[in-house]
Amino acid sequence: MTTRRExxxxxxxxxxxxxxxxxxxxxxxAAKRKAAYEEALGKVVxxxxxxxxxxxxxxxxxxxxxxxxxxSVAVESPMTAADHVKxxxxxxxxxxxxxxxxxxxxxxxxxxxxxxxVRLADTQTVVAIAELxxxxxxxxxxxVVVTLSACLEEGLI
Amino acid sequence: MSVRIGVRSRLAPAVACILLGFAAxxxxxxxxxRSGYEFMSRETRxxxxxxxxxxxxxxVLDGEALWKRKAGATDRACFDCHGDARESMKAVAARYxxxxxxxxxxxxxxxxxxxxxxxxxxxxxxxxxSKDLLALTAYVAxxxxxxxxxxxxxxxxxxxLEAGREAFFRRQGQLNLACAQCHDDHWSGKLAGSPITxxxxxxYPLYRLEWQGLGSLERRxxxxxxxxxxxxxxxxxxxxxxxxxxxxxxxNGMKIETPAVRP
Amino acid sequence: xxxxxxxxxxxxxRGEIIEIKxxxxxxxxxxxxRTQLGExxxxxxxxxFTCSYNGVExxxxxxxxxxxxxxxxxxxxxxxxxxxxxxxxxxxNGYSVIEIAPIRVE
Numbered sequence: 144m145t146t147r148r149e150x151x152x153x154x155x156x157x158x159x160x161x162x163x164x165x166x167x168x169x170x171x172x173a174a175k176r177k178a179a180y181e182e183a184l185g186k187v188v189x190x191x192x193x194x195x196x197x198x199x200x201x202x203x204x205x206x207x208x209x210x211x212x213x214x215s216v217a218v219e220s221p222m223t224a225a226d227h228v229k230x231x232x233x234x235x236x237x238x239x240x241x242x243x244x245x246x247x248x249x250x251x252x253x254x255x256x257x258x259x260x261v262r263l264a265d266t267q268t269v270v271a272i273a274e275l276x277x278x279x280x281x282x283x284x285x286x287v288v289v290t291l292s293a294c295l296e297e298g299l300i
Numbered sequence: 301m302s303v304r305i306g307v308r309s310r311l312a313p314a315v316a317c318i319l320l321g322f323a324a325x326x327x328x329x330x331x332x333x334r335s336g337y338e339f340m341s342r343e344t345r346x347x348x349x350x351x352x353x354x355x356x357x358x359x360v361l362d363g364e365a366l367w368k369r370k371a372g373a374t375d376r377a378c379f380d381c382h383g384d385a386r387e388s389m390k391a392v393a394a395r396y397x398x399x400x401x402x403x404x405x406x407x408x409x410x411x412x413x414x415x416x417x418x419x420x421x422x423x424x425x426x427x428x429x430s431k432d433l434l435a436l437t438a439y440v441a442x443x444x445x446x447x448x449x450x451x452x453x454x455x456x457x458x459x460x461l462e463a464g465r466e467a468f469f470r471r472q473g474q475l476n477l478a479c480a481q482c483h484d485d486h487w488s489g490k491l492a493g494s495p496i497t498x499x500x501x502x503x504y505p506l507y508r509l510e511w512q513g514l515g516s517l518e519r520r521x522x523x524x525x526x527x528x529x530x531x532x533x534x535x536x537x538x539x540x541x542x543x544x545x546x547x548x549x550x551x552n553g554m555k556i557e558t559p560a561v562r563p
Numbered sequence: 564x565x566x567x568x569x570x571x572x573x574x575x576x577r578g579e580i581i582e583i584k585x586x587x588x589x590x591x592x593x594x595x596x597r598t599q600l601g602e603x604x605x606x607x608x609x610x611x612f613t614c615s616y617n618g619v620e621x622x623x624x625x626x627x628x629x630x631x632x633x634x635x636x637x638x639x640x641x642x643x644x645x646x647x648x649x650x651x652x653x654x655x656n657g658y659s660v661i662e663i664a665p666i667r668v669e
Contacts (some may be wrong), residue, residue, distance in 0.1 A: 203343045207494075207563035208509035211631040213343045235629060239595050243629040251621040251641050253580030258637035260347075262593070262629050290493035352570035352584040355633035363566035512590070522597035 176237050180270075183241035187232045187272055188280045198283035200233075200271040209263045209289040216246075218255035218281070219271040228255035230274040237267035263289050327550045328498055330486065335554060336497040336562055339488075344509070348561035356438060356507035356559025359431075359514045363439025372423025378436075381420065385443055393441035394449050394556055397455050397545040406460050406545050409437050410516060411536060422549055428535035434514050436448025438505045441558035449502065449556060451549040467539060473530030494563065500551035501544065503560020510563060517544055566660045569650055572665040575642035583614065584637045587652050587660065593628035609654035612636055617646035627656075642668045 169175060184193075201215040218226045227250045233243040248258050255273065263269070266289050272282045337345060351357050367378045369384055382388040397406040400415070407415065413436050414425040426433035453461050468479045482491065483499035490496060504517040511519075518540050525532040533539045570584040587609060594606025606628060614622040621640050640648075648664045 151395070203341055207341050207344045210512050211347075211509040213347065213661065238629050239593075240627060240629060242627040245625040245637075247623040247625075249621070250638055250639075251616070251619075253641040254639045257624065257639065258635070259624075260635050262631050271626065296613040350584075352568065353586060353635050353637070355586060355588075355635075357568060358565050358588045358633060361568065365565070408594065507633075 168277045173237065176239070176241070180234055180236045180241040183234055184224050184270075184272070187245075187274075191278070193272060193280040193282045195282055197281040198231075198271050198273045200269065200283040200285045202269060202285045202287050202295075204286070205288045205290075206263070208263075211260045212263050212287065212289075213258070214243075214261045214269070215258045216256050216271045216273075216283075220255050220275070221274075222250050222253060222255060224250050225276070227276045228252075228273050229276055231255065231257060232272045232274070233261070234272070235263065235267060236270070237265040238262070239264060243269075263287055265289055323355050325496075330553050333500060333503050333551060333554050334487075334498055335500055335557065337503070337557060337560065339393055339495040339497045340563060344561060344563060348503075348557065354507065354559060354561060356505075356514055356561060359438045359505070359507075360559055362431070362435035363437070363442075367434050367439060372417065372421035374420070374422050376421050378416070385439065389440045389443040391444055391447050391450070393444040393498045393558065394447045394494075395451060397451075397541055397548065399454075404456075405538065406457055406541055408541050408544050409440060410518075411541070413437060413440070429516060429519060434505050434516065437516065438514060438559050441505065441556065443551035444556040445558055447556055448553050449551050451545065451552055453549060457545065460542045460545055461549055463539075464542035464544070464549075467543050468546055468550075473525065473528035475528040477528045479524070499547065500554055501547050502551060502554050503562070505558065506560040506562055509561050514559065517547075567650070567652065567662050569648075569662045569664050571648055571664040571666065572642075573665065574669070577642060577644075577668050579642045580639050581642050581666075582637065582639055583648070584635070585612070585650055585662075586633060586635050588611075588633055589652070589654065589658070591626075591628065591630055591632045591634060595628070607658075608653045608657065609634060611651075611653045613649070613651045613653075614638070614640065615649045616640060617644065618649075642666065644650050644668050 197219045198219045202212060207213045214233065215232065216231050218228045218231060221228065222228065228248060229247070231246040234241045235243060243261050244257065244259060248255060266287065268284050268286055270282055270284045272280055274280055337348065348354055348485065364385075370377045378385070378538070393409055396409040396411070396412065399405070400407045400412070410428065410433055413433065417423045418425050471478045482496050487496050487498045499528050501517045504520075507514050508520070518535050521540055521543060522532040566588050568586040572581050589609050590607065591609065592604055592607040594603070594605045598604060608628055608630070609626050612624040612626065613620055622638050624636055626634065642648050645668045646666060648663045648666055650664070652658070653661045
């Protein structure tokens with residue numbers, strides 16, 4: 144049986160010990176993810192200026208399920224050897240990781256673009272950046288509202 | 301006016317439901333039946349509509365390969381008895397669950413496939429919700445795509461239909477909800493941002509975005525039961541098959557969409 | 564077993580821009596999910612998709628965990644010559660799938 148003294152010592156010790164707190168969400172989550180997005184953006188464009196335009200990012204504004212969201216990027220470009228899109232990058236601001244896809248292409252693509260389906264963790268802004276053969280960067284962004292599924296299975300199968 | 305509720309009376313469920321406070325227990329009239337397809341966004345519908353982009357087709361293709369694969373002590377494939385599934389399996393899924401004379405009760409398509417595997421091929425049964433069983437079921441059901449659900453009820457299957465209907469109208473779980481309260485009374489409303497459908501199983505097995513995979517009707521029903529915090533039945537349980545029979549009968553006339561895509 | 568579905572035209576006119584749709588069977592495990600016991604399920608995703616036309620890479624995608632399960636990748640390429648379109652998916656744990664589609668170009 145624990146004596147009153149032992150109990151008080153144990154209680155004090157547990158208060159003083161740093162808690163693992165692994166199960167808690169980081170209170171700065173949004174800020175950290177935004178910072179990760181900025182860093183990923185920096186890796187893509189270097190220090191270059193990113194201009195809005197030429198890129199069309201299409202996402203449904205209100206999606207059925209964040210697990211699989213149809214996404215399309217199309218970039219206006221003649222796609223000739225002299226003037227074409229070299230790469231298309233898609234980034235998110237609130238996913239656990241900012242990168243989604245990076246497309247590497249050239250004049251043979253005919254049209255610069257991609258259609259795919261992505262995971263979106265939260266209501267947020269998605270950004271598509273095109274890198275042109277002349278070294279310039281262009282972008283478009285889209286806002287999506289992501290709701291949680293009403294009945295979750297929670298791992299039960 | 302006193303009302304007697306007899307077990308055999310056709311009016312019994314209707315009267316019982318009125319007394320329990322539900323809207324009339326008649327099923328949704330055929331002209332008003334809407335597939336879950338109509339409740340989805342344009343983009344999700346597009347995923348279902350295009351075989352080249354419908355992930356459910358990955359399972360259908362697997363099923364096509366399994367159909368031709370020899371199995372069991374008899375070393376026979378489905379193909380060896382049934383030939384080309386596109387002919388032999390046409391309209392089959394549209395009439396399941398169907399009465400199995402040996403078991404003297406209705407069975408669903410998965411159980412029918414396993415009955416063939418064990419009884420005819422002398423092979424091991426495929427586990428519920430296994431990739432192979434889902435693939436075969438999806439492949440067979442795909443052969444009914446576009447055809448109307450046609451569950452025929454006779455004196456053998458009527459008791460099971462009534463059991464399924466009773467389950468549909470019964471409040472259950474910690475949330476004390478009956479299927480009918482959402483899917484008969486409040487379809488087209490919303491539950492936490494998601495549209496409430498009429499709950500017609502027109503496209504099973506289907507690719508559910510929430511599962512990120514293909515799953516059976518039983519998986520969905522088990523999820524619903526868990527959702528109202530009721531104890532869920534194990535796969536293949538008679539309670540689930542009775543409910544499937546009722547749900548399919550309630551959707552009579554609606555077109556099969558397998559493999560459907562749903563949120 | 565179906566590992567990927569490729570939809571590409573069997574023939575095209577020279578210079579025509581053709582549409583290609585690909586679907587790969589893959590769970591794309593993000594590495595962020597946990598089991599019911601709290602253990603992290605390790606990342607297991609497709610990392611790269613490449614389309615080659617008669618051996619020349621014409622389209623490449625780097626994929627991250629944010630790509631949905633059973634990834635769809637739809638894109639275009641110019642029909643330049645008769646030959647073979649080759650599609651390769653490479654990912655974690657030695658995942659590698661190749662599909663080919665012949666194409667006749669007039």
